[in-house]
Amino acid sequence: MADDIRHDWTRADIAALFALPFNELIFRAQSLHRKYFDAREVQISTLLSIKTGGCPEDCAYCPQSARYDTGVRAEKLMALNAVLDEARAAKAAGASRFCMGAAWREPKDRDVDSVCAMVEGVKSLGLETCATLGMLTKDHAKRLKNAGLDYYYHNLDTSPEFYSDIITTRTYQERLDTLAEVRAAGIAVCCGGIVGMGEDEADRAGLIATLAALDPHPESVPINALVRVAGTPLDDTAALEPLDFVRTIAVARIAMPKSVVRLSAGREEMSDETQALCFLAGANSIFYGPKLLTTPNPAADHDRALMERLGLRPMPA
Numbered sequence: 537m538a539d540d541i542r543h544d545w546t547r548a549d550i551a552a553l554f555a556l557p558f559n560e561l562i563f564r565a566q567s568l569h570r571k572y573f574d575a576r577e578v579q580i581s582t583l584l585s586i587k588t589g590g591c592p593e594d595c596a597y598c599p600q601s602a603r604y605d606t607g608v609r610a611e612k613l614m615a616l617n618a619v620l621d622e623a624r625a626a627k628a629a630g631a632s633r634f635c636m637g638a639a640w641r642e643p644k645d646r647d648v649d650s651v652c653a654m655v656e657g658v659k660s661l662g663l664e665t666c667a668t669l670g671m672l673t674k675d676h677a678k679r680l681k682n683a684g685l686d687y688y689y690h691n692l693d694t695s696p697e698f699y700s701d702i703i704t705t706r707t708y709q710e711r712l713d714t715l716a717e718v719r720a721a722g723i724a725v726c727c728g729g730i731v732g733m734g735e736d737e738a739d740r741a742g743l744i745a746t747l748a749a750l751d752p753h754p755e756s757v758p759i760n761a762l763v764r765v766a767g768t769p770l771d772d773t774a775a776l777e778p779l780d781f782v783r784t785i786a787v788a789r790i791a792m793p794k795s796v797v798r799l800s801a802g803r804e805e806m807s808d809e810t811q812a813l814c815f816l817a818g819a820n821s822i823f824y825g826p827k828l829l830t831t832p833n834p835a836a837d838h839d840r841a842l843m844e845r846l847g848l849r850p851m852p853a
């Protein structure tokens with residue numbers, strides 16, 4: 537096991553994985569996947585936008601940035617009871633983890649109070665809890681941990697080199713600092729990135745190498761395919777070739793063998809066959825539900841049918 541779990545992956549090592557013949561790459565990824573996981577199990581999370589739109593940040597992919605005219609209206613933080621109703625429904629639909637997302641640069645003290653109450657409520661329903669609220673201070677991370685937060689979702693988005701093409705209002709280092717505060721507070725880390733934003737394969741290798749250098753590796757690694765939203769600067773970006781997406785999943789699985797790799801945003805535009813290849817490449821988590829924050833996601837019925845066709849079953853919490 538010691539040889540599989542490494543934090544010293546170089547860019548060249550990761551680039552060499554990307555360059556493997558496809559079948560060799562998938563075989564290696566699937567072999568490691570079977571070593572650390574039950575290959576029939578898929579962890580299911582549900583993501584709810586608890587505070588939508590009006591974000592001051594300029595992430596070029598995001599319809600919730602106040603800087604882009606995408607038709608997403610700024611809303612207030614949801615009421616506690618409404619969040620708990622959604623969490624109950626997610627549990628009834630088979631989710632084991634409930635993730636709450638707020639379009640903030642960073643939460644204020646009173647926001648953290650409100651989210652802590654939501655975390656306590658969701659936790660009491662028997663669900664794992666996850667939040668994505670922007671940058672966190674040490675104090676905010678500790679308060680969320682004390683409320684029972686299990687996971688914090690904070691992406692690196694892309695490679696350090698390509699990052700400034702995508703966002704200018706916060707630095708890569710600030711993202712790494714938030715991840716360090718989350719880890720120090722004892723909250724599990726959910727961190728990955730987005731591909732298909734116009735980056736090249738070297739950037740995808742740079743993203744995976746940076747994630748794999750985190751020690752410990754993030755417990756959960758979401759790999760998102762860009763959802764091109766009209767009004768955002770990335771609206772007319774050329775779509776990533778599906779096999780390049782599958783390769784990214786496989787390389788993430790090899791570089792971080794014990795992490796749950798999540799097939800995240802962009803599934804709505806993916807064929808069932810591409811998703812099946814992603815599961816073969818080592819993806820073992822999905823977001824379930826009709827929406828991912830503000831963008832569409834496959835209907836739960838379709839997901840259930842696909843899992844059944846592939847002989848997959850939900851991973852217990």
Ligand code: SF4
Pocket residue numbers: 591592593594595598599600601638639640641670
């Ligand atoms: S990704 Fe998050 S931080 Fe960036 S604009 Fe969207 S809501 Fe704001």
